[in-house]
Each structure stands twice: as C-alpha cells, then as structure tokens.
Amino acid sequence: MATTTSEPVNLSTTIHFQGYGNKTTNNRFEQPDWQVALWAIAYSLIVIVSVTGNVTVIWIILAHKRMRTVTNYFIVNLAFSDLSMATFNTVFNFVYATHSNWYFGLGYCRFQNFYPITAMCSSVYSMAAIAVDRYMAIIYPLKLRLSSTSTKIVIGVIWAVAFSLAFPQCYYSVTEYYPPRTLCFVNWPDDYGGKHHLTYQIALIILIYLLPLLVMLVTYSLIGQTLWGSEIPGEASDHFQNQIQAKHKVVKMMIVVVTTFALCWLPYHIYFILGSFNIEIYMQTYIQQIYLAIFWLAMSSTMYNPIIYCCLNQRFRSGFRHAFSWVPFIKVSEEDKMELQHTRTFRMTRSYRTDNTNNDHTPVKIMKS
Numbered sequence: 401m402a403t404t405t406s407e408p409v410n411l412s413t414t415i416h417f418q419g420y421g422n423k424t425t426n427n428r429f430e431q432p433d434w435q436v437a438l439w440a441i442a443y444s445l446i447v448i449v450s451v452t453g454n455v456t457v458i459w460i461i462l463a464h465k466r467m468r469t470v471t472n473y474f475i476v477n478l479a480f481s482d483l484s485m486a487t488f489n490t491v492f493n494f495v496y497a498t499h500s501n502w503y504f505g506l507g508y509c510r511f512q513n514f515y516p517i518t519a520m521c522s523s524v525y526s527m528a529a530i531a532v533d534r535y536m537a538i539i540y541p542l543k544l545r546l547s548s549t550s551t552k553i554v555i556g557v558i559w560a561v562a563f564s565l566a567f568p569q570c571y572y573s574v575t576e577y578y579p580p581r582t583l584c585f586v587n588w589p590d591d592y593g594g595k596h597h598l599t600y601q602i603a604l605i606i607l608i609y610l611l612p613l614l615v616m617l618v619t620y621s622l623i624g625q626t627l628w629g630s631e632i633p634g635e636a637s638d639h640f641q642n643q644i645q646a647k648h649k650v651v652k653m654m655i656v657v658v659t660t661f662a663l664c665w666l667p668y669h670i671y672f673i674l675g676s677f678n679i680e681i682y683m684q685t686y687i688q689q690i691y692l693a694i695f696w697l698a699m700s701s702t703m704y705n706p707i708i709y710c711c712l713n714q715r716f717r718s719g720f721r722h723a724f725s726w727v728p729f730i731k732v733s734e735e736d737k738m739e740l741q742h743t744r745t746f747r748m749t750r751s752y753r754t755d756n757t758n759n760d761h762t763p764v765k766i767m768k769s
Contacts, residue, residue: 431498443490443699446486454482455483457476457479457709460740464740466741471650482703482705489515492504494692509584517566519562525558529554531619531658565604572586601676602673605669609662657705718735718736718737
C-alpha cells in the first residue's frame with residue numbers, strides 16, 4: 401500500500417526481494433529519456449496544481465471569518481493532507497520509480513513509506529467526518545453541533561489514527577545497497593506476500609478505503625432522501641429556503657469530491673492487492689508504465705478538490721478570484737467581496753404559533769439570522 405514499494409516494479413530484473421534471486425544491477429524497466437520527460441511533465445502538473453489549489457483553499461477558509469465553519473475546518477484538514485502528499489511524496493516516488501535508485505537515505509525512506517498512508521487516511525477520514533457532520537446538520541437540525549474546539553479534537557484523533565495505521569510501514573522500512581543502486585522497501589518479517597504483509601494490506605484497504613466509503617455512501621444516501629425526497633413547506637421563510645438550497649449545493653459538492661477520490665484510488669488498491677497474491681505481475685514487461693499511470697491517477701486526486709470547490713461553490717469561487725486578482729483577466733466583483741466579508745449566521749429555534757380558533761399551540765421551526 402505504501403507508495404514507495406518493496407515490489408520489483410521499482411527494482412532491477414533479478415532483485416525481487418531480500419534473499420530472493422541473484423543480486424544483479426540489470427534494470428529491465430529502464431525507459432528512454434523521452435518517456436521519462438513526458439512522465440515528468442505529467443507529475444509536475446500534479447504538484448503545481450495541487451500545491452497552488454490547496455494552499456489557496458486553506459487561505460480562503462482561514463483568512464475569512466465567514467468561511468470558518470465545521471465543514472470547512474475539515475476541508476482545511478483535507479486540503480493540508482492533499483498538499484503534503486503532493487509535496488512530500490509525488491516527486492520522490494516518481495524519481496525512484498523511473499531510476500530504480502533511492503537517493504534520499506534511510507530516514508526519508510521510512511518517511512516515504514509512512515506518510516502517504518497517513519495523508520490518505522487523514523483525507524478519507526476528513527471526508528467521512530464531513531459526511532457525518534452534514535448528516536447531523538440536516539437530519540437532526542435542532543441538535544447541538546460540533547464546536548470549534550470539538551472539531552479540532554476530532555481532527556487530532558483522525559491524525560492519531562492515521563499515524564497508528566501507517567506505523568508498520570515506517571518500522572519495517574529499510575534501504576539496501578546493490579551496486580550501483582540503493583533500494584528502499586518494506587522488509588516484512590515473513591517476506592513480501594506473507595501473512596504479516598497480506599493481513600496489513602487487507603486491513604488497510606478496509607480501514608482507509610472501503611469502510612470510510614461505506615459510511616459516506618450511507619450518510620449521503622440518507623441526506624439525499626431528506627433533501628430531495630421531501631418538499632419545502634410553502635410557508636417556509638426565505639432564510640429557510642436559502643439554507644435548504646445551500647445544503648443541497650454543499651452535499652452535491654462533497655459527493656463529487658468523494659466520488660473523485662474513490663475512482664482515483666480504486667486502480668491503486670486493485671494493483672497492490674493483486675500483486676500481494678501473485679508477485680509475478682510485477683515482472684511483466686510493461687508493468688512500469690502501468691504502475692506510473694496508476695500512481696499518477698492516485699496522486700492526481702490531490703489536485704481535483706480545489707477545482708471542484710471553485711466550480712461548485714460560490715464562496716470558494718469568490719475566494720479564488722480574490723487570491724488571483726493579480727492576474728490581468730480576473731476581476732473581483734462587489735458580489736465576490738460580499739460573499740467573503742459579510743457574516744450571516746442562521747440557527748434553528750422552536751417557536752409556537754397560536755391558533756385563535758381552538759387555542760392549540762403548534763410548534764413550528766423558524767429560521768433566525
């Protein structure tokens with residue numbers, strides 16, 4: 401599951417695993433310079449777009465009081481996870497995959513095997529937390545919401561869980577020198593494909609892919625039934641109508657984010673789980689190209705979210721215009737300024753309407769600003 405792998409896709413022809421085969425330096429996966437150049441451009445695109453977009457998202461939320469909501473704090477955590485993965489993992493793994501040589505020492509080898517799982521776990525659990533928060537806000541609007549402090553505690557727990565799940569990858573990471581190359585891989589106690597490795601691999605797929613996606617599928621399905629399956633009362637106030645529409649947009653945006661994440665990472669998980677059962681897959685002639693394509697798709701998930709926010713959310717769109725107002729053809733309108741500068745909060749309260757004919761007191765929901 402780690403992005404810097406012990407699999408022979410990144411190694412020489414005959415260096416399979418520790419103590420396995422002849423330790424020669426022949427590299428059957430070496431690519432011509434023009435292919436490496438094309439892949440370098442493709443991976444550079446991920447880093448540039450991801451860093452620019454996610455830094456902008458973090459600035460939009462933290463620099464504008466109106467944007468500091470529970471959902472947006474989780475989006476900040478999601479953006480930081482994507483940003484750090486693009487910065488600390490993408491380039492180094494690409495260099496290792498194309499050169500079959502680890503240049504960065506044992507310390508960074510451990511980090512490189514540890515952090516991608518940490519960041520991915522943080523990302524998917526942040527999306528699950530957003531789904532649960534939206535569920536509580538829409539299904540149970542009168543219940544107490546998470547406070548700013550509680551949200552930060554939840555984010556801290558998410559990172560603690562992420563560190564715990566990724567620790568085995570760090571602990572078993574090693575570098576070994578087979579002249580003239582150095583290899584970085586995870587040296588499992590019972591070798592690659594053994595009980596320890598296979599158990600860990602399956603546990604990760606369940607805990608950082610299948611289970612969080614199941615939680616999001618259930619919560620967003622229930623939210624969808626509530627928002628799209630019921631009619632807005634005819635006597636509802638403008639505030640109430642506006643809030644329902646706003647919730648529609650946020651839920652749609654997050655469904656697109658989750659779907660994009662699931663599709664980007666699905667081939668990656670399939671690739672490694674198949675390799676866990678059949679290591680010969682990694683010896684196929686074109687496996688290096690397949691791996692680079694699958695890894696590019698997985699890493700590209702770090703750059704899509706800012707684009708989705710900008711396309712589907714007016715406030716984020718206004719924020720991006722503010723951030724890039726120095727670009728000649730981007731203009732900031734008065735509406736954009738109002739979107740981010742004016743704070744309007746809504747809360748749900750209970751009031752009572754008295755029927756003059758029978759003195760019946762019927763509770764109704766009123767939106768107050």
